[in-house]
Amino acid sequence: MQLTFPHRETWLHQVNPTLKIVLFSLWFLAVILIHNFNVMLNVAIGSLLLLPWSGHPWKRLLLYATPFLLVFVSTSTGMMFFGKGETDWFRWGLVNITEESFYRGLHLGFRALSMAAVGLLFGLTTRPVRLFYSLMQQGRLAPKYAYSFLAALRLVPIIIDEFQTLRHALKIRGMRKRGWFIGFYQLVHRYAIPLLAQSIRRAHRIAVAMEAKGFAGRAKRTYYYSIGFSYRDIVFVTYTLAVFGVAFLAGTYWPYLDIIDVR
Amino acid sequence: MMSAPEMATSVSNLRLKFSGEDALLFKGVSLAFRKGEKVLLLGPSGCGKSTFLQVLSGLIPGSIEVPMIADDIVIPERWGYVFQDPDTQFCMPYVDEELAFVLENMQISREEMPTLIRRYLDQVGLNLQGSHVLIQTLSQGMKQRLAIASVLAMAPDVLFLDEPTALLDNQGTEQIWATIRSIAQDKTLIVVEHKIEGVLDLFDRIVVFSPEGAVIADGAPLQIFPQYRTELKEYGIWYPGVWEDYIEHKTPRVLKDDRIASVRSEPLLEMNGFRGKRGDASVIEIEEATVKPGQWIGIIGDNGAGKSSLLLSIMRLIKTEGICKVNGLQLNRVEQAAEHIAFVFQNPEFQFVTHSVRNEIEYSLLIEGISPAIRQAKSDELIEGLHLQAVASSHPYQLSMGQKRRLSVASAMIRGQQVLLLDEPTFGLDARNTFSLLEKLEQLRSEGTSILMVTHDSRIVEHFCTEQWHIVDGRLTDAINLSP
Numbered sequence: 001m002q003l004t005f006p007h008r009e010t011w012l013h014q015v016n017p018t019l020k021i022v023l024f025s026l027w028f029l030a031v032i033l034i035h036n037f038n039v040m041l042n043v044a045i046g047s048l049l050l051l052p053w054s055g056h057p058w059k060r061l062l063l064y065a066t067p068f069l070l071v072f073v074s075t076s077t078g079m080m081f082f083g084k085g086e087t088d089w090f091r092w093g094l095v096n097i098t099e100e101s102f103y104r105g106l107h108l109g110f111r112a113l114s115m116a117a118v119g120l121l122f123g124l125t126t127r128p129v130r131l132f133y134s135l136m137q138q139g140r141l142a143p144k145y146a147y148s149f150l151a152a153l154r155l156v157p158i159i160i161d162e163f164q165t166l167r168h169a170l171k172i173r174g175m176r177k178r179g180w181f182i183g184f185y186q187l188v189h190r191y192a193i194p195l196l197a198q199s200i201r202r203a204h205r206i207a208v209a210m211e212a213k214g215f216a217g218r219a220k221r222t223y224y225y226s227i228g229f230s231y232r233d234i235v236f237v238t239y240t241l242a243v244f245g246v247a248f249l250a251g252t253y254w255p256y257l258d259i260i261d262v263r
Numbered sequence: 264m265m266s267a268p269e270m271a272t273s274v275s276n277l278r279l280k281f282s283g284e285d286a287l288l289f290k291g292v293s294l295a296f297r298k299g300e301k302v303l304l305l306g307p308s309g310c311g312k313s314t315f316l317q318v319l320s321g322l323i324p325g326s327i328e329v330p331m332i333a334d335d336i337v338i339p340e341r342w343g344y345v346f347q348d349p350d351t352q353f354c355m356p357y358v359d360e361e362l363a364f365v366l367e368n369m370q371i372s373r374e375e376m377p378t379l380i381r382r383y384l385d386q387v388g389l390n391l392q393g394s395h396v397l398i399q400t401l402s403q404g405m406k407q408r409l410a411i412a413s414v415l416a417m418a419p420d421v422l423f424l425d426e427p428t429a430l431l432d433n434q435g436t437e438q439i440w441a442t443i444r445s446i447a448q449d450k451t452l453i454v455v456e457h458k459i460e461g462v463l464d465l466f467d468r469i470v471v472f473s474p475e476g477a478v479i480a481d482g483a484p485l486q487i488f489p490q491y492r493t494e495l496k497e498y499g500i501w502y503p504g505v506w507e508d509y510i511e512h513k514t515p516r517v518l519k520d521d522r523i524a525s526v527r528s529e530p531l532l533e534m535n536g537f538r539g540k541r542g543d544a545s546v547i548e549i550e551e552a553t554v555k556p557g558q559w560i561g562i563i564g565d566n567g568a569g570k571s572s573l574l575l576s577i578m579r580l581i582k583t584e585g586i587c588k589v590n591g592l593q594l595n596r597v598e599q600a601a602e603h604i605a606f607v608f609q610n611p612e613f614q615f616v617t618h619s620v621r622n623e624i625e626y627s628l629l630i631e632g633i634s635p636a637i638r639q640a641k642s643d644e645l646i647e648g649l650h651l652q653a654v655a656s657s658h659p660y661q662l663s664m665g666q667k668r669r670l671s672v673a674s675a676m677i678r679g680q681q682v683l684l685l686d687e688p689t690f691g692l693d694a695r696n697t698f699s700l701l702e703k704l705e706q707l708r709s710e711g712t713s714i715l716m717v718t719h720d721s722r723i724v725e726h727f728c729t730e731q732w733h734i735v736d737g738r739l740t741d742a743i744n745l746s747p
Contacts, residue, residue, distance in 0.1 A: 129360060147364070151354035157399060158350060162613070168580045169613045171597045172606050172675075173626065194612055197660060205351035211326040212344040214368035214417055222370050224363030 008055040012125040015236045016229050017134040023240050024122050030244060031114050037107050037262050038255040042247030044110040047117040050239075054124045064124070068116030076109030100262075107262045128153055134227040144217030151206050155199060166194055271298045271421050271451040272319050272339045279314065279323075279331040288314060288476045295337075298420070301452040301465055303484075306472030307498035308663065308693055312455040313347075315472075316423045319453065320344050339421040339451070343414030347426040349406035358384070358401075358409060359394035365416040383412040387442045402566060404435025408442050421451040428458055429691050432566070432719040440465070457693050458501040463488075474498070499695030506722050509698055531556050531713045532577075532682055536585040539569075539576030546581075547572040549739045552732070556681065559704070559714040561724035564734035570717040573734065574684045577715070578606050589682060605680040609687050611671035615659040620651055623659050623674050645673050649703075665696030669703060676707065683707065685716040689723065701727055 012020075027047075034040045054061055083105065085098025132150055135141040170190060273295035280287045288311045296302055304312045317323040321338040324331060346352050355361040362380045371379065380394050387408040398406065407427055414422065424443070428436040440462050443452070447465075454466070469487045471480040471494065480491050488495075488502070495502045530553035539547040547569035554560060562570050575581045579600045586593060589603040608614055617623045624642045633641075646655050649669045654662060659670060668688060676683060683704075689697040705727060708714055718724060724731050724745070731743045 129356065147354055150356075154354060154356060154398075165608060165610070166613045168575070168578075169606075169608055170616065171580070172578065172601045173614065173616055190616055194615070198612070202351045205346065205348060206354060208322060208326050209344075209346055209352040210354050212320070212322060212346075213365045213413060215364070216368070220370065221367045222372055224360065224367060224373060224376055226373060 005056070005060065007124070010053040010055045010125070011232045011235065012050070012053045012121065013055060013127075014230060014232045015125075016138065016227060016233050017126050017131040018138040019229070019233055019236070020122060020126060021131070023237065024118050027118050027240065028115055031111055034111070035107075035261045035263055036251050037103055037257060037259040039247050039251035040107050040110045040114075041256065042251050043243060044114040044117075046243030046247060047114040050121055051117060054121055056124055061120075061124075064120060065116065068113070068120065071112045071116065072109045075112050076105040078105070079108050080105030103257070103259050104262045130225065130227060133223060133225045137223060137227055142217070143215075143221060147210065147215065151210065152203070154206075155202060158202070159195060159199060162195060162198060163191070166191060269298045270337060271296050271300065272337050272342075272453070274319060274333050274336045276334040277315075277318060277331065277336070278333070279311075279318065279329060281329060286475075289331075290475075290477065292476070292478060294470065294478065294481075296421075296451060296453060298451055299449070300468055301447070302454065302468045302470060303459065303463075303466040304453065304455045304470050304472065305459070305495065305498070305500055306476075307474050307500075308457075308665075310472045310474050310498075311476040312472055313425050316344070316425050316453065316455055320421075320423050339419075341417060341419045342421040342423060343417050343419035344423045345407070345410050345414055345425065345427045347429050349403045349410065349430060352406075352410045352413075353398055356397060356399075357394075358389075358391060358396045358398055361398060361409065362394070362413050362416055365413045369417065379416065383415045384409075386415060386446055387412040388438070388445075402435065404431050404438045407431060407435065407439050411439075411442055411446065415446060419450065421453065422447060424452070424454040424456070426455055426457060428456065433721075437461075457499070460501060460503045460505075463503065471495075497695070499693030499697075501694045505694050506726070509694075510726065529556075530554060531590060532715075533588045533591075534577075534586065537576065537587045538584040539572050540582045540584065541572070545584075545737065547576055547734070547737050549573070552739060552742065554682070554713045554715065556711045556713055557708055558730055559708050559728045560716065560730045560732055561728035562715060562717045562732045562734060563719070563721070563724060568734045569737040570734050571686055572737075573739075574606065574686055574715065574717060577682075577684060578604060601680075602678065603680055604682040604684060605675040605678070607668075607671050607675050607683070607685045607688055609690060611667040612660060614671045614674065618658055619656050620659060620662070620670060621646065621655050623670060624677060626674065626677075628677060641677070645677065649673050663696075665692055665699065668692065668696070668700055672700070672703060676712075681712060683712050683714045685714065687717050687719065689718065689720065697723075 031040075031043060034043060051061065056064075080097055080102050081095045083096075083098065083101025085100030085102075085104075087099035088096070089099060089102065090097040129150060132141070132146040136143055136146050273293075275293040275295075277289045277292045278287055279289045292315070304315065306312050314323065314329070317327060318331060318333075318336070319338065320342050322344065323329045353361045355364050359377075359380050362383060363376050366376050366379060377394075384391065384394060389405060389408050389412060398409065401409065410427075422443075427443075428439050431439065436458060444465060452465075456462075463484050466484055469480070469482065469484050470478060471487065471491055473479045473494075479494065480487050492502075492508075496505070496508065532554040534549045534552045536551075537549045538545045562573065564570050572581065576583045577587060577600070579594060579597045588594070589600075592603070594600045594603065615623055617626050621642055624645050625638050628638045628641065646652055649666075651662075651666060651670065654666065659667065662670060672683075672685075672688070685704075688700060688704075692700065701723065704714060704716075716723075716728070729745055731745060733740050733743075
């Protein structure tokens, strides 16, 4: 079981992970606060323009993005079909598309798309090991939390393998047919207990092994990877500021549509 | 003038108790180990050998909270500890990062790390393409050597090894001992191990523990062995010559000679152009093979050759193509296959679906709706046959390793299937439990069950199986009849 796929390293991989997580969080916040449709559209384009630097081939990127595209479609159509508005475009039973609800739906869709692109980029261009090393070095995260997270990540593929084995074993042993609700409860019970029992034991053993290797959880230690800042961080900050700056200016002075507030 | 030999580590009058248990595990154990001494600790499972190592290293009570007292305890200044399970010793994803983790703990500067990492990997004979390799792609034996390398990074004087080869196959075991021999010359070595064939010359002292955790023997290997052979046998230790002893004392019934008598002519399991697939790739291919009632097939082959995939294919747990019939019946679904074929997984815990040994045995009968009286009678009989009466109401997870394996065989077999598939059932078991499980299987075989068993142990094949299948690169290359 392998969770990492081969990919190209780009300048986004080299951006300081702490800076990246901080800026992307601010990006999320900012996107929530945008109510001007034109600005939102520009920001969404700005987010999508970063995707070529994910380092992953387009096909895989699309595959990863499918859940997000689904979110885009469902949020926007949900809003479009059932939202309130003055100018009726189309009415059929419960469905009532108005001009206002249509653009509000699109606005929400672009908001979701922008967040998805940014989140995906963060996930694809940040190795957990680098993120935690950076959080320890720049973010003053206590090593005991950082290494605990990393150790936990190691358990994930093992748990997936075990889940597979357990599925096989339960198939062979056969399942009693019960009602839907009890059946579901039993199912959870049957998977959760063995997987948890194994994982807890394993986690405990790993913890002891880490301490046996001299890990004390104190802050004083050296680092195999020294993670600092480079010109790429300036590029990244500039790009982010530029996206919002340009989006705001262009949205205000050269709007695509005459919608200033979708609320 | 003679000076007293320098001690590496020692403990005197150690008393220790696990919570929830009534008796003390150690009642005043005192042992001292000289610098440079190579010591082997022997004893039955559960006698506290591993606990003792953890006390000497200070892991108890430092990292694992267990109430203990000792009059005096000397913990070595620099020590390293290698654990049993290759999958629970690392916290980082890559080989170099794992070694760096230890170096970081030692506060060694970043510039020195790459050189040191290469040096330690060389010392344990891990020749990888560069050191930035995913740990999960290594074999279990390689992982264990990485564990030794990361211990070397601590520059230890004393090495504690807690059954380092228990979960390894023969090849991995040999590699580990070769590695230990090459690195341990100037170090104190304190080892707990069950499989001790071929490594006894490494040690100059053996300490034998009783089941109650008392020291019953302490001395040179040559002196201990002849004297304590009975105890070692009873404790299930894989001492040199254990197989010879077993065969000598076994009633000839189990041995090959009269096996053929019970083999009937009609094949029970037939495979023809049978292929098991993962995705689109074929992982195992059997052109033609048959298994008759009362045959015991030992399936051997390298790691990743497709042995386990063969079992999964027969059980229809992975996609298959071609013909595989049981009793002339082509099976297509898992549920169908499960009626005729029993499957025992390597880790018995995944098979347990209930909260007590009795329920576990009755489980499959419950689904089929057999009356309570018959169910009770049948499970009583099985529980007795497995010597599990004392733990019949315990949770399956609370059993010992040997008991778990026996229970998993029994609960898999309860529907009276004619074919039994086993994936390395004796893996990690001590000698006593291995023989007891093999005898149980032999009994099933003599009653007409066909057994297909994946194993790494050539002596099990030699002494118990009637036929050996060799799997090479996903193909059954040759089937050798072992019946005379």
